[in-house]
Amino acid sequence: MKVVEIKPRKLKGTIHVPSSKSYAHRALLAALLADGISTVYDVTLCDDVMATLRAIEALGAKVEYIVDKRPDLFTLNITGSTPLNVTDKIIDCRQSATTLRFFIPLVLTTNESFVFTAQGNLPSRPLDDMYEILKQDYIVYKNKDGKLPLHLKGLLRGGTYYMDTSITSQTISAMLFTLPLLESDSKIKLTQKLSSKNYVDMTLSMLKHCGIHIDCLSEAGEFFIPGKQQYQPFDYRLEGDYSSAAFWLCACAMGSEVLSTGLKVKSLQADRVFLNILSRMGAKIIKQGNGLKVRAEEPLKEVTIDVDGAPDLVPVLAVLAASLEGITQLTGLRRLQYKETDRVKTTMNMISSLGGDIVQMSDKLIIRGTGSLQGGTVHTGGDHRIAMAGAIASTICKDNVVVTYANCVDKSYPMFWDDFQKVGGEIEEYYMDG
Structure with missing residues (x-):
């Protein structure tokens, strides 16, 4: 230990905050599904992002790692795999819940058997909302008393999916990435209030960036997803991570002087x-150059x-x-x-x-x-x-x-x-x- x-x-000093891992997960998944080479800039290779990188490689993506001027940021050239060319049917999500949820529906476009494993307390975290989706589509799956490892095989089909997102929005984001690949159109209808709407907005923004069209039919949470869509290759620069910057901004509010750079104000x-x-x-939020700091006068x-x-x-x-x-x-x-x-x-x-x-x-x-x-x-x-x-x-x-x-x-x-x-x-x- x-x-x-x-x-x-x-x-006191200046920190270039790590890039957003929420955006990184989405960009890497979109790059896997694109027909061509996508480039993602300013990637922080934290454990969660590495889990998603290993997952896209297991599904056929080719990743070239280029060290940027900063040793902690990488440029990734990613050759997509469309249709998915499976090279490993065991997906180790480490401790990344986003990786786990994003890839469960995606592998169900292959009609092959997969096993999802994880570490830490992730194997014990609830997946009930995801299991409900599998049941709606009669997907065969097996777990260990509701815990990982998860074995599954089946084929996701277009249709109407009723989803409870009161605990996490990761499941709806996962389905929004996968459903455009299906042969027929789909709808998503939420049965509970959407939690963490911002994360769904991030997903919709990323999908739009790579040419995927989603219709938001109501504020209550109803989406129409046309099938037979093709992800387009893209370039994308990740913005700084506010979850990480919050620690330095907090320190400023408590009397320290730290400038956090790399953040997108809007x-x-x-x-x-x-x-x-x-x-x-x-507190006063002060923009200084390409950075932010906080002052409590x-x-x-x-x-x-x-x-x-x-x-x-x-x-x-x-x-x-x-x-x-x-x-x-x-x-x-x-x-x-x-x-x-x-x-x-x-x-x-x-x-x-x-x-x-x-x-x-x-x-x-x-x-x-x-x-x-x-x-x-x-x-x-x-x-x-x-x-x-x-x-x-x-x-x-x-x-x-x-x-x-x-x-x-x-x-x-x-x-x-x-x-x-x-x-x-x-x-x-x-x-x-x-």
């Missing part, structure tokens, strides 16, 4: 809402924040709330138990272990901020966002912060600890049995 011990320090990313939250609290105000549309922000918002004087409430927690950990529990444990005051009442977290934290040990449970939130919390702590399973940041931000030191963070790394 890799452990990082952090001394309390304010941070972005569809759900976690861009972090800028709106900071503005509501009274007056003490920030405590607010109530609905995190249902951006659940990945909860750990860093809890840290920010602990830095304020007063009570902050985070509502809309229903989906957090389905993340890399039960993120309500791990967030509460993180704040409590650092000396903060946090309680859960029904569907909300209540954080009583005192302006600082004491320090202590953050048990991440292997959750990358808890690890990074714990690191940023060190900037308002009196004593050192110890972060366990610190290499879990590789899931989304493999250069995090290097960047943390680049802006003045002082850490000591060591390994323990665990």
Whole structure:
């Protein structure tokens, strides 16, 4: 187990944030399906993106890796595979739920047998909404008491699909990528309120970019997808990731001076809402060159924040709330138990272990901020966002912060600890049995 011990320090400097892995998943999948060579620029090869890269290679894509001027960003030339030329029928999704959900319907265009495996707690995360789709189309599948590995074989057919997206929007995005490939037209009708609408908007934007037409029939969530469509090859430059930038923006709001570059101001990313939250609290968002930073000239105000549309922000918002004087409430927690950990529990444990005051009442977290934290040990449970939130919390702590399973940041931000030191963070790394 890799452990990082952090001394309390304010941070100062410039960070080029990693590229959006949400956009990366979508661009790589579209490139697989395109008839020709597509080029995707500024790709951060985090663990989740690598899972999708291995999956598109298993389905016949050829990938050329070109190192950019920055060692942590790559240009990928991807030769598509249309129709899919299967080279490996075992898809290891690692810990990437997006990879798992995006590729289940896609392999059902081949009528071949596949096995999906995963690591971490992903094998235990619910797939009930996906199983309902398989049942609608009489797809033969087998799992282990509802858990991975998942064995399946069948052929997806055009038609009307009723979908519950109240827990995740990944399933509808997966179907929007796959249904245009079918021989006949399809419809998607949502049975519950769409969660994380921004992610579906990102999918629709990517599909449009590569020549796929989708009709949105109603605001309530009804889509018409013509069949027999062909993905066109494309060039695409990934924008910076707001989920990762949120940690540096939070540090700024708590007294550090970090410029985050590579971000698109007008972005569809759900976690861009972090800028709106900071503005509501009274912080100033400053655009400087191709970067953003935050300045809090007056003490920030405590607010109530609905995190249902951006659940990945909860750990860093809890840290920010602990830095304020007063009570902050985070509502809309229903989906957090389905993340890399039960993120309500791990967030509460993180704040409590650092000396903060946090309680859960029904569907909300209540954080009583005192302006600082004491320090202590953050048990991440292997959750990358808890690890990074714990690191940023060190900037308002009196004593050192110890972060366990610190290499879990590789899931989304493999250069995090290097960047943390680049802006003045002082850490000591060591390994323990665990």
